[in-house]
Amino acid sequence: MPTTPDRPEDVSSGLKEVGYLPDDATALVAYLAIKLGKPILVEGPAGVGKTQLAKSLAETLGRELVRLQCYEGLDEAKALYEWNYRKQLLRIQAEAQDIGWQTVQDDIFGEDFLLERPLMTAIASPDPVVLLIDEIDKTDQEFEAMLLELLSDFQISIPELGRIEASTMPLVLLTSNNSRELTEALKRRCLYLWIDYPSLEHELEIVRLHAPELDAKIARRLVEVVAMVRDLDLKKPPSIAESIDWARALLLLGATDIDSKTFNETMSIIVKHRTDIDIVAERVGVKLDAAKDDASAASA
Amino acid sequence: MPLRPDKRPSRDASRRAALFSEPLENPLDAGLTAHLLEFGDELRGEGVALGTSELLDAFTALPEVAWDEPVMFRETLAATLAKSPEDRAIFDLVFERFFFRATEMAALATGIGEAGGGMDESGAEMNLETLREQIAKAIAAQDEAAMRDLARLAIAAYANPGEGSGVLGVDVQRIRRALELRAEPQGEATGDDPRAEGLPREGIRRFEQLLRKELERRQIERTETLPAARPLHELDRALPSGPLQDLAGVHRVVTQLKRRLKTQGQEHRGHKRHAHVDIRRTMRASLQTGGVPITLRYRPVRPRRPELFVICDVSTSVTSASVFFLSVMHALHDSFRKMRSFVFIERVSEVTEVFHRERDFKAVSDAIARDAGVADISGYTDYGRVWGELLEQIQDELHPRSTVIVLGDARTNGREPRADLFGQLAERAGRTYWLNPEPRLYWNYGDSVIDSYARYCEAYECWTTEHLENFVKVLTEPEAARR
Numbered sequence: 203m204p205t206t207p208d209r210p211e212d213v214s215s216g217l218k219e220v221g222y223l224p225d226d227a228t229a230l231v232a233y234l235a236i237k238l239g240k241p242i243l244v245e246g247p248a249g250v251g252k253t254q255l256a257k258s259l260a261e262t263l264g265r266e267l268v269r270l271q272c273y274e275g276l277d278e279a280k281a282l283y284e285w286n287y288r289k290q291l292l293r294i295q296a297e298a299q300d301i302g303w304q305t306v307q308d309d310i311f312g313e314d315f316l317l318e319r320p321l322m323t324a325i326a327s328p329d330p331v332v333l334l335i336d337e338i339d340k341t342d343q344e345f346e347a348m349l350l351e352l353l354s355d356f357q358i359s360i361p362e363l364g365r366i367e368a369s370t371m372p373l374v375l376l377t378s379n380n381s382r383e384l385t386e387a388l389k390r391r392c393l394y395l396w397i398d399y400p401s402l403e404h405e406l407e408i409v410r411l412h413a414p415e416l417d418a419k420i421a422r423r424l425v426e427v428v429a430m431v432r433d434l435d436l437k438k439p440p441s442i443a444e445s446i447d448w449a450r451a452l453l454l455l456g457a458t459d460i461d462s463k464t465f466n467e468t469m470s471i472i473v474k475h476r477t478d479i480d481i482v483a484e485r486v487g488v489k490l491d492a493a494k495d496d497a498s499a500a501s502a
Numbered sequence: 503m504p505l506r507p508d509k510r511p512s513r514d515a516s517r518r519a520a521l522f523s524e525p526l527e528n529p530l531d532a533g534l535t536a537h538l539l540e541f542g543d544e545l546r547g548e549g550v551a552l553g554t555s556e557l558l559d560a561f562t563a564l565p566e567v568a569w570d571e572p573v574m575f576r577e578t579l580a581a582t583l584a585k586s587p588e589d590r591a592i593f594d595l596v597f598e599r600f601f602f603r604a605t606e607m608a609a610l611a612t613g614i615g616e617a618g619g620g621m622d623e624s625g626a627e628m629n630l631e632t633l634r635e636q637i638a639k640a641i642a643a644q645d646e647a648a649m650r651d652l653a654r655l656a657i658a659a660y661a662n663p664g665e666g667s668g669v670l671g672v673d674v675q676r677i678r679r680a681l682e683l684r685a686e687p688q689g690e691a692t693g694d695d696p697r698a699e700g701l702p703r704e705g706i707r708r709f710e711q712l713l714r715k716e717l718e719r720r721q722i723e724r725t726e727t728l729p730a731a732r733p734l735h736e737l738d739r740a741l742p743s744g745p746l747q748d749l750a751g752v753h754r755v756v757t758q759l760k761r762r763l764k765t766q767g768q769e770h771r772g773h774k775r776h777a778h779v780d781i782r783r784t785m786r787a788s789l790q791t792g793g794v795p796i797t798l799r800y801r802p803v804r805p806r807r808p809e810l811f812v813i814c815d816v817s818t819s820v821t822s823a824s825v826f827f828l829s830v831m832h833a834l835h836d837s838f839r840k841m842r843s844f845v846f847i848e849r850v851s852e853v854t855e856v857f858h859r860e861r862d863f864k865a866v867s868d869a870i871a872r873d874a875g876v877a878d879i880s881g882y883t884d885y886g887r888v889w890g891e892l893l894e895q896i897q898d899e900l901h902p903r904s905t906v907i908v909l910g911d912a913r914t915n916g917r918e919p920r921a922d923l924f925g926q927l928a929e930r931a932g933r934t935y936w937l938n939p940e941p942r943l944y945w946n947y948g949d950s951v952i953d954s955y956a957r958y959c960e961a962y963e964c965w966t967t968e969h970l971e972n973f974v975k976v977l978t979e980p981e982a983a984r985r
Contacts, residue, residue, distance in 0.1 A: 210567065210574070226573060231581045237566045240559065243585070287790040380587070389585040390555050393563075396587055402704060 207233055213262075222251070222258035223408050231395040232259060241353050241374035243338075243389060246397035249441020252377040253336055255397070259373065260332035268327070268372075269334045270320040272341045278348060282358060283322045286315045311362035322366070325358055330370040338388075339378040346388050353391045400442065402429055408442060413449035423460045424449055430486055431472060440472035448472050462490040535561070541600050542583070548596055550589045556582055598715075633659060634681055641683070641705035653712040656681060657720070674713045683709065777801065809903055810841040811896060811931070815910030816870060817847045817883045824909045827937070828857065828866070830970065842896075845870055848884045850891045883913065885951075886920035893923055900930035905977070909937045909964070912945075912952040921954040934959035937973065941965060 207213045213236070214229035224232070232255075235242045244252045260267035270281055290310040318326065324333040338346070352358060356368035376392065378384060400408065405425045409416070416424075425445065432439045440448075448471045457464050466487060473482050542557050559582040567574045576597060584593035633655060640648040656677055683706050783799035791797075814824040828843055842854045856869045900906070906927060912919075928934040936955055938945065942963045945952045952961060962973055 227577045227581070230567065230574060230577050234563050234566060234578065234581060238559070238562055245587070287792075291792055386551055386553075390553050392585070393559070393581045394585040394590075395581060396590060 207236065209233070216262035217258050220258050220261045221411060222254060223404065223411060224255070225400070225404060228255065228395060228397060231393050235375075235393055236263075236373060238393075239356075239371045241376060241392045242395055243384070243392035244375055244377045244395045244397060245380050247399065247439065248379055249439070249443060250397045250399055251442055252397060253334065254443075256332055256334035256336075256375040256377075259375070263330075263332065263373070265373070266327065266329065266331045267334060268320050268324040268331050269336060272335065272337045272339075272345070274340055274342065276341050276345055278345075279319070281319050281321050281345070282348075283319055283360065284317045285311075286317050290315050313363070316360075316363075321352060322358060324372045324374075325352070325356060325366060325368045327372070328369060331372045333372045333374045335374065335376045337379060338376045339380065339382045339384060343385060346385055350387055350391065353388070399429075399432060399439075402426065405429075405442065405445060409445055409449045412446045413453055416449050416453050417458075420452060420457065420460060421449065424452065427460060427465065427486065427490070428472060430489065431482055434481055434485055436473065436478040436481065437475045438473075438478065444472045460490065462487045465490055538579075541579075541596070544596050544600055545583065545593065548592050550584065550592055552583060556585075630659065637681055637683070637709070638701060641701050641709055644702075644705055644708075646708075649709050650712050650716075653709065653716050657713065657716055673717055674710050677713055678706070678710060809905065811900070811904060811906045812841065812843045813850070813892065813906065813908045813910075814843065814845050815847070815883055815908075816845045824939070827909050827964070827970070828853070830974075844892065844895075846883070846888045846892075848882070848887060850888045850895070852895075882915040882917075883910070884917050885910075885912070885914050886918040886923070889920050889923035889927065893927055897927070897930060900927070902932040904931050906931040906934045906959075907937065907977075908935070908955075908959070909939065911938055911940050911950060912936070912955055913949045914951055916949055919951045919954050921951075921958070924955050925958045928958035935973070935977075936961040937964040938962070939965050 207216065210226075210230045210233040213233045214224055214226075217224045217229065217232075231242055234240070244255065246252055256269075257267060259265075293310050293315070294306060316322075321333070324331050335349070338349075353374065356371065358366045360366060376388075399405075402425055405428070406422060409421050409425060410418075413421070428440055428445045428448070448468060451468055451471055452460070452464070455464075455468070457468075466483060469479065469482060473479050538557065538560060542552055546552050560579055563578050563582050564575075567578050579597070580590060580593055584590040633652070637649075637652045637656065640652055683701060777800040780799045780801045784795050784797070787797050787799055788795040812828060814828055816824050824845070828845075842852065843857060844850050845853050853870055856866055936952070936959045938952055938961060940950070940963070944950065945963075955961070962969065964970055964973060
């Protein structure tokens with residue numbers, strides 16, 4: 203895989219090699235982001251592979267992945283950089299008597315005393331990296347504002363040191379679960395990618411890729427059931443990773459078909475809420491029985 | 503005339519070439535620039551917040567892709583111009599409308615006719631059986647491009663202009679039946695005809711979608727207006743209603759609301775008159791600087807926590823909205839200092855306990871229906887009587903720091919509104935709000951007497967989650983920011 207793809211198809215095939223099946227829009231937007239040096243804002247329901255996209259991109263591009271997990275109350279000190287106060291204090295106390303203040307000052311605000319946090323690491327890295335800013339919607343607006351400088355110019359201002367500019371262009375992905383409206387200013391700087399649950403065929407391909415030993419008939423049945431479950435309006439609809447887990451579990455159990463018995467036994471892999479389990483057992487379990495009756499009637 | 507949509511050059515491609523009369527190698531010629539700017543203007547007209555930088559991005563991005571492919575072209579524009587799912591939906595509609603019309607006009611100008619492309623809109627010469635077979639093959643092969651072309655042909659053949667039923671779904675089904683598209687195996691089909699084994703259901707559904715889209719596009723062309731995209735978007739965010747409540751929906755709204763309430767209010771920070779220094783945290787922070795308090799830590803500004811009295815109409819006309827509203831309020835319990843809830847129809851009854859006991863939305867509405875005992879004889883709302891009873895129950899507890907929220911449609915069923923009693927309630931409470939789950943359009947029509955109550959309180963319409971969110975914001979805003 204070349205480190206800079208020439209066509210969207212290159213991104214697509216590269217991602218496939220590392221086990222991520224993108225749809226056309228995903229491959230295209232990733233390609234554009236690499237070409238234009240723009241961040242991507244990835245939105246979509248939980249569990250459609252937003253974070254995995256960043257990981258796979260890093261793998262296929264042969265770049266290091268720097269990840270910043272966002273949470274409420276995340277601040278500059280934890281995201282950008284922090285002065286290593288203890289080390290600075292030690293430095294002052296160790297030699298302060300012998301040399302002048304100016305020297306000490308120049309010294310303690312040097313790069314030796316800087317603790318790099320993810321954003322800083324991504325900027326300062328000599329090799330291009332993939333920077334994943336995960337769940338940006340969990341932070342507050344102040345943090346978003348701070349990101350703006352980084353995202354448009356790829357530089358960080360440190361008052362004592364001056365500007366640190368990126369020597370290489372990182373590929374930036376921001377993910378969001380859309381739990382909060384992001385500011386227009388942030389959106390303006392990004393390419394936008396909405397990833398939804400994959401279509402039946404697409405998910406079948408994904409499952410087959412990750413559990414190739416699974417019987418084709420069961421695999422199809424599995425994605426049909428998962429699609430059915432997702433339609434039910436649950437608290438937490440099953441993610442793609444969970445369909446893969448389920449496929450692997452069925453493989454281990456040596457299941458030959460997904461009937462209501464197998465389903466009830468293994469349902470907990472894809473449904474993880476007590477109220478959800480009740481709803482799913484009620485709606486899908488019955489449907490599975492009916493489908494089975496149809497099938498046996500047809501064969502008889 | 504032989505029907506070969508797959509062999510002829512794509513109609514779209516030739517038209518697009520006509521649209522951008524300059525050579526394709528230079529996508530950023532004046533023609534395309536002007537068209538894109540116009541397109542941007544239309545998007546803005548439909549309410550998409552589009553900045554110059556977004557358009558610039560689109561211009562930078564286009565040369566990077568094989569932009570003469572329809573999908574690439576659209577997705578590139580979408581990634582740079584439409585930055586939220588809502589915007590994307592509008593984008594798709596405007597895109598279809600805009601480039602459809604632009605290609606039609608360019609085609610007229612350069613004289614590319616339908617007939618030359620192998621499509622005869624009159625449909626008179628079409629061999630219907632060939633068409634059916636081609637469609638069946640395209641569906642079996644899941645050939646998206648062919649299906650789209652064939653959908654156009656099918657409509658040309660079966661939908662005579664001016665003869666549509668006006669309802670897209672009906673037209674789609676009529677055409678599908680005429681085409682004899684069925685998922686069941688069809689015995690009379692022979693040879694390699696895919697219909698012999700029945701067509702894949704998903705393929706048929708996809709074809710129906712294409713038919714619908716094409717019909718929609720024709721409708722847009724005829725009426726020259728975009729279908730009501732904005733109202734639709736509003737309705738999507740309407741409060742969950744109906745007998746089988748959308749539990750997941752309630753859950754989503756509540757978690758969103760909670761988080762938004764937490765993150766909002768940052769903008770008020772500058773207005774703050776005095777901030778209290780948090781001694782404990784300042785001391786701890788000073789340890790990093792050798793005990794010198796260089797950075798001061800402040801106590802966060804807590805949102806105003808009003809004492810709430812929520813009074814909800816639960817008669818059949820508004821019940822779903824009100825129970826939903828009550829559960830949201832209770833989910834937000836920690837935002838308020840003290841909260842008491844009442845429900846009423848003909849009489850009033852306190853249900854604070856029910857919400858403490860039951861977390862499940864459905865259980866709550868069941869318990870209210872069973873135990874509250876608010877219906878007396880007729881089951882119709884009696885506002886006059888309710889105000890009287892309520893005044894008796896809570897008038898001693900109301901004080902200027904308490905807030906009263908009423909949720910109801912103010913439809914009295916012809917009974918006495920007793921706005922004077924409501925006025926007394928409002929006078930004792932600090933703030934009084936009225937939330938009406940009916941759109942403002944219907945206020946004061948029929949037996950709605952909202953105006954006679956609105957004299958004593960602030961009345962809001964509240965029928966989408968957005969309204970609700972705005973209201974909760976008003977409720978928790980610090981007093982200073984309100985002025």
